[in-house]
Amino acid sequence: MNFGYKNMDYTLQILSGDGIGTEIVNEAQKVIGWINSNTDITIKTHEDLIGGQAYDEYGTPLADETLENCRKSDAILMGAVGGPKWDNVEYNKRPEAGLLRLRKELDLFANLRPALVFDALIDASTLKPEIVRGLDILIVRELTSGVYFGEPRGIKDIGNGQRRGINTQSYTTEEIKRVARVAFDLARKRSNKVHSCEKANVMESGKLWREEVSTLRAEEFSDVTLEHMYADNCAMQLLKNPSQFDVIVTDNLFGDILSDEAAMLTGSLGMLPSASLGHKGSSALYEPVHGSAPDIAGQGKANPLATILSLAMCLRYSFDRGDIAEKIENSVQKVLNDGIRTEDIMTKGCLEVSTSEMGDAIVKSLGQ
Numbered sequence: 001m002n003f004g005y006k007n008m009d010y011t012l013q014i015l016s017g018d019g020i021g022t023e024i025v026n027e028a029q030k031v032i033g034w035i036n037s038n039t040d041i042t043i044k045t046h047e048d049l050i051g052g053q054a055y056d057e058y059g060t061p062l063a064d065e066t067l068e069n070c071r072k073s074d075a076i077l078m079g080a081v082g083g084p085k086w087d088n089v090e091y092n093k094r095p096e097a098g099l100l101r102l103r104k105e106l107d108l109f110a111n112l113r114p115a116l117v118f119d120a121l122i123d124a125s126t127l128k129p130e131i132v133r134g135l136d137i138l139i140v141r142e143l144t145s146g147v148y149f150g151e152p153r154g155i156k157d158i159g160n161g162q163r164r165g166i167n168t169q170s171y172t173t174e175e176i177k178r179v180a181r182v183a184f185d186l187a188r189k190r191s192n193k194v195h196s197c198e199k200a201n202v203m204e205s206g207k208l209w210r211e212e213v214s215t216l217r218a219e220e221f222s223d224v225t226l227e228h229m230y231a232d233n234c235a236m237q238l239l240k241n242p243s244q245f246d247v248i249v250t251d252n253l254f255g256d257i258l259s260d261e262a263a264m265l266t267g268s269l270g271m272l273p274s275a276s277l278g279h280k281g282s283s284a285l286y287e288p289v290h291g292s293a294p295d296i297a298g299q300g301k302a303n304p305l306a307t308i309l310s311l312a313m314c315l316r317y318s319f320d321r322g323d324i325a326e327k328i329e330n331s332v333q334k335v336l337n338d339g340i341r342t343e344d345i346m347t348k349g350c351l352e353v354s355t356s357e358m359g360d361a362i363v364k365s366l367g368q
């Protein structure tokens with residue numbers, strides 16, 4: 001097929017990770033196979049370990065060599081990390097620490113988490129159809145600062161058999177402005193509206209967040225509508241009237257929570273892709289928003305669509321091939337319209353399929 005572009009080769013570092021990671025990434029690999037045989041681009045994949053798998057094999061959840069390979073590749077596709085097996089591993093060696101290190105080292109500060117309700121999945125949402133129909137929200141979560149990384153942190157002995165757990169919420173002007181800039185830029189290509197969420201009523205970091213976002217809007221984005229909202233109110237409004245939102249920009253912790261909530265509006269956490277972007281020209285990370293779901297790992301029940309949609313985001317943002325991304329997104333839509341479902345999004349009258357049958361259905365729908 002000729003899309004009228006130059007032939008291009010891209011390198012993709014694949015990190016399947018733990019739990020359902022391998023199963024879901026396998027299905028994305030099928031889509032990569034389709035891309036390599038049916039489009040003018042070639043994606044060369046290289047596989048390595050992250051999370052608990054990497055801890056078991058290398059004694060660290062992200063080996064230096066893996067990190068260097070990630071840095072050198074054009075993009076990274078990850079499955080998921082974590083699981084009860086590593087519950088007692090020391091904090092900085094836990095599976096999650098590998099993912100956090102990857103985000104931090106590559107300075108992937110802008111995490112894009114779109115929550116899109118597919119018409120075919122309206123009944124899979126626990127909310128009323130009239131509330132979620134046509135929903136299209138983009139959460140832009142700050143990913144490399146805030147309470148996830150702030151110092152001081154730790155657990156201290158404070159005597160008398162008492163301990164104190166400490167984490168620090170911290171943001172600088174530049175950290176706030178650079179992620180808000182991404183949100184405003186993306187809003188311009190959508191409905192031109194940004195909600196900025198923090199807790200300025202109780203946190204100085206939230207007050208600074210609010211001030212810097214307002215300043216940036218005044219300086220560079222006065223054409224974009226900006227509303228400030230407390231994060232707890234945002235959680236409530238997402239359930240009450242989600243269609244008021246276009247782009248939501250928020251910090252690392254609130255973004256983690258609000259994006260899980262937004263995901264459920266769409267019917268299943270198994271549907272939500274994400275992109276973590278850093279600086280122009282450097283490698284970006286694509287991963288589903290859901291976790292490693294150890295309870296269903298290895299049973300062929302996992303929904304691979306969030307991972308396949310993450311691959312689509314990779315094509316759009318890292319390889320600049322929105323045309324191929326759209327083809328993949330349309331195939332997902334078509335397969336859902338045909339009533340093909342994994343267990344998590346199953347409704348009456350549809351056909352329940354396994355993880356791998358879902359991947360096959362997507363490839364079949366992509367065609368030759």
Ligand code: IPM
Nearest residue numbers: 081082096099100256289291
């Ligand atoms: C996410 C996850 C991660 C996070 C974990 C696995 C470290 O929940 O990507 O939303 O808290 O950021």
Ligand code: MG
Nearest residue numbers: 256257260289
């Ligand atoms: Mg999360």
